[in-house]
Each structure stands twice: as structure tokens, then as C-alpha cells.
Amino acid sequence: xxxxxxxxxxxxxxxxxxxxxxxxxxxxxxxxxxxxxxxxxxxxxxxxxxxxxxxxxxxxxxxxxxxxxxxxxxxxxxxxxxxxxxxxxxxxxxxxxxxxxxxxxxxxxxxxxxxxxxxxxxxxxxxxxxxxxxxxxxxxxxxxxxxxxxxxxxxxxxxxxxxxxxxxxxxxxxxxxxxxxxxxxxxxxx
Amino acid sequence: xxxxxxxxxxxxxxxxxxxxxxxxxxxxxxxxxxxxxxxxxxxxxxxxxxxxxxxxxxxxxxxxxxxxxxxxxxxxxxxxxxxxxxxxxxxxxxxxxxxxxxxxxxxxxxxxxxxxxxxxxx
Numbered sequence: 001x002x003x004x005x006x007x008x009x010x011x012x013x014x015x016x017x018x019x020x021x022x023x024x025x026x027x028x029x030x031x032x033x034x035x036x037x038x039x040x041x042x043x044x045x046x047x048x049x050x051x052x053x054x055x056x057x058x059x060x061x062x063x064x065x066x067x068x069x070x071x072x073x074x075x076x077x078x079x080x081x082x083x084x085x086x087x088x089x090x091x092x093x094x095x096x097x098x099x100x101x102x103x104x105x106x107x108x109x110x111x112x113x114x115x116x117x118x119x120x121x122x123x124x125x126x127x128x129x130x131x132x133x134x135x136x137x138x139x140x141x142x143x144x145x146x147x148x149x150x151x152x153x154x155x156x157x158x159x160x161x162x163x164x165x166x167x168x169x170x171x172x173x174x175x176x177x178x179x180x181x182x183x184x185x186x187x188x189x190x
Numbered sequence: 191x192x193x194x195x196x197x198x199x200x201x202x203x204x205x206x207x208x209x210x211x212x213x214x215x216x217x218x219x220x221x222x223x224x225x226x227x228x229x230x231x232x233x234x235x236x237x238x239x240x241x242x243x244x245x246x247x248x249x250x251x252x253x254x255x256x257x258x259x260x261x262x263x264x265x266x267x268x269x270x271x272x273x274x275x276x277x278x279x280x281x282x283x284x285x286x287x288x289x290x291x292x293x294x295x296x297x298x299x300x301x302x303x304x305x306x307x308x309x310x311x312x
Contacts (some may be wrong), residue, residue: 003224003232007215008278008304015280016208016302018269023284023297025253033254110225110233112246117231119254 030119037095037126044092044133048085051140067151074143074150081139088132095126204241206292206300214239214303218281224249224307232309234281240301243285249277249307276308 063074098118108114222236234247249270270277283298292300 002310003226004308005219005222005224006306007219008306010212011210011280011302011304015304016282019280019282019302022253022269023282025255026248029254110228110231112233112248113228113231116248116250123254
């Protein structure tokens with residue numbers, strides 16, 4: 001592609017203001033992207049840590065108490081959450097810090113455009129990182145919900161019944177030792 | 191017509207003044223070249239018609255402002271206005287040389303003008 005340059009129409013002060021605003025945005029573009037990526041990274045890390053911590057309260061033995069094939073479904077959900085979360089973390093780190101590699105001098109051309117190209121790549125990484133983080137959060141929430149409220153396997157029913165007997169015999173300490181797998185089950189039995 | 195490539199350093203730096211002149215656009219059109227080496231990212235390069243200092247001016251379609259959803263990319267449209275067969279680009283001097291009385295955060299010598307750019311596929 002080639003181009004030609006010709007005189008434009010007469011300029012007025014408003015044109016100058018528009019051009020200065022454009023230049024101001026362009027000069028601060030890359031630092032603004034990096035700052036936004038840092039905030040998003042920290043915020044999403046907090047959200048994911050909260051959800052992951054919440055899901056680990058019950059321990060993974062709960063998955064084994066699920067009826068087949070729901071235990072496998074939960075496993076797949078957790079695997080998907082791990083992949084989405086890991087990918088999102090790498091993308092957010094890339095958006096925050098840039099790629100950990102040298103840049104060939106030949107790739108700096110055209111001069112004056114390098115920061116914009118990097119900002120554009122960082123924005124893409126940030127958008128994908130946000131999407132991956134939200135997907136990770138959704139998958140984790142689905143896995144936790146399915147673990148709590150999914151159908152129990154037949155092998156765990158006697159344990160749940162025994163837990164209810166313990167509740168009647170010794171009060172709430174039995175609930176802490178062997179909680180009912182499902183809140184709905186608990187309500188139904190009560 | 192004065193030599194457009196005599197820098198303000200050779201003439202003594204002009205003070206910063208936000209000013210335009212019909213001759214600026216004609217002078218810039220005669221001396222600026224459009225670097226299209228990176229497809230989609232043209233850059234104007236040449237001498238400011240007022241201070242004669244070398245300057246670069248990327249011609250972009252958008253610039254990052256804030257992050258938003260994919261439907262709205264969070265970019266701000268660049269100032270160029272599309273016209274038949276090209277675009278009109280409002281420009282300011284972006285030289286990196288010192289100019290007395292330049293406000294903090296400003297750049298160049300204060301001159302502004304506009305150019306009509308035409309892009310042609312080879």
C-alpha cells in the first residue's frame with residue numbers, strides 16, 4: 001500500500017485541540033494499558049483465590065461422594081477451571097509486563113509506532129485474560145455447586161444416615177465431623 | 191520558499207505559540223512522506239512547517255483509552271476524518287526539540303495544520 005500527502009482544509013483551534021488530545025492519549029497509551037492490566041490482574045486474582053478457597057473448605061473427598069457420572073463431570077469442570085485460570089494468569093502477566101523476550105531492532109519500525117503496537121498486543125492479552133479468568137470463576141463455581149448439590153452415590157448414603165444419627169445423639173459436633181453432603185438432603189430428612 | 195529542512199536549532203529556537211497558517215499545510219504536503227512499511231500503521235514523517243524540526247506523526251484509526259467489553263473495545267477514535275479516497279488528518283508539531291514558553295505536558299512548537307492523506311493499494 002502506498003499513500004500521497006496533499007494540503008488539507010484550513011485548520012481552526014478546535015482541530016488543534018483534537019490533535020493534542022489524540023497525541024496525549026497516544027503518549028500515555030502503553031502506561032495506561034499496563035496500569036489497567038495490573039489492576040485487573042490483582043482484582044481477578046483476589047476473586048479466584050476467594051472462590052478457590054471457598055471450594056476447598058469441603059475437601060476433595062466430597063467429589064468421591066457424588067454419583068457417577070457427576071464425579072467425572074466435576075473433575076472435568078475443575079480441569080477446565082485449571083486450564084482457563086492458568087492461561088488467564090499468563091495472559092494477564094503478559095499484559096502487565098510485556099513478553100519476556102528481546103525485541104529485534106528491525107521490529108521497532110516504523111519508528112514512533114512501537115509503543116502503540118505493544119499497547120495493542122497488551123490490550124488483546126488483557127481482554128483474553130479477563131475472559132479466561134471469568135471462565136475459570138464460572139467453572140469453579142459450577143464444580144463447587146455440583147459437588148454440594150449433585151446426587152450422592154449409593155456408597156455414601158449410609159455415611160450420611162450415620163451422620164444424621166450422630167446429630168441426634170451428640171448435637172452439632174457431629175455435623176462438623178461428618179456434614180450432610182447436600183443441604184437439600186438435610187432439609188428433606190429433617 | 192524557505193528551506194524546510196533548516197532546523198530551529200540552526201535558526202534559534204522559536205517560542206511555543208499555538209498558531210496556524212494556510213502555508214503550513216502546503217509546506218507540510220510538499221515535505222512530508224507517508225511511511226507505509228507496516229501495513230495498517232502509516233506514519234507521517236517530515237519537518238514541521240514552522241520550526242523546521244523533524245517530527246513523526248502516526249496516523250491511527252484508534253487509540254487505547256480504557257478497557258471495556260469486546261463489543262466496545264475501549265478505544266478512542268483517532269482524530270482523522272474520512273473523506274472521499276482518504277482522510278483529513280489534523281496535525282500539530284510533535285518535534286522533540288526545546289521551544290521556550292512551552293507549557294508542561296505540551297509538545298512541539300505549537301503549530302497546527304491539516305493534511306489530506308490518500309491510501310492506494312499497490
